[in-house]
Amino acid sequence: MEGPIESVKIDEIHRKHGINTLKLSDGTCLYLPHSMLSICPWHTGDPISQEDFNTWMGNNSYSFALEKAFLLVSLKSRTEKELTDNLRSSHYPEKIIARVMAELLDCGYLNDKQYADQYASSRMNRGYGPYRIRTDLTRKGIDRETIASTLSEQDSEDLLSAAIQSARKIARGKDLSDFGDRNKIKAGLVRRGFGYSVANMAIQALQDE
DSSP states (O other), rough: OOOOOOOBBBBEEEETTTEOOOOOOOOEEEEEGGGGGGGGGOOOBBBOHHHHHHHHHHSSSSHHHHHHHHHHHHHSSSHHHHHHHHHTTTTTOHHHHHHHHHHHHHHHHHOOHHEEEEHHHHHHHHHHHHHHHHHHHHTOOOOHHHHHHHHHTTTTHHHHHHHHHHHHHHTTTTOTTTTTOOOOOOOHHHHHOOOOOHHHHHHHHHHOO
């Protein structure tokens, strides 16, 4: 005759990087944002199941996730992907994250097009070209159509001005009359996201000064 089935219990609760890890007696772990620890009904030694924990998280985590999201967007502008990734790293349930994202989008706290426009303008003013900006925005989760729209709206004169600004910095200590040095400057501009034609025009502008 089989003995009674032992319930899974919490062996230890360990905090790291704002996440509480509930280590269970069966070797598995559950994850709880630290802000929710004060309302957690379970303590070390208590029996617990994955199903009960998931149900409790689904019923109680929305306000905490929303508060965290508002805090994050108040500190700096973020893309939808950046905010989603941050909430996921805090182990909020996917359904809760979806509700939070919908709330922030409805309230206008998230706008990937606006973010892309501001980011492109800022990076161009710092001497970066469209290819580098495209790569950065893609990494931040902005879709291709939005990126294309943003870059198409950039003024060609501003683009050349940014390239000349970068070329001037790269050209320090180099001889513009030397073919090898000019190629080094061009390579530097390409690494910063400018196309070859714009790079050539920027170098020519420096030679004409």
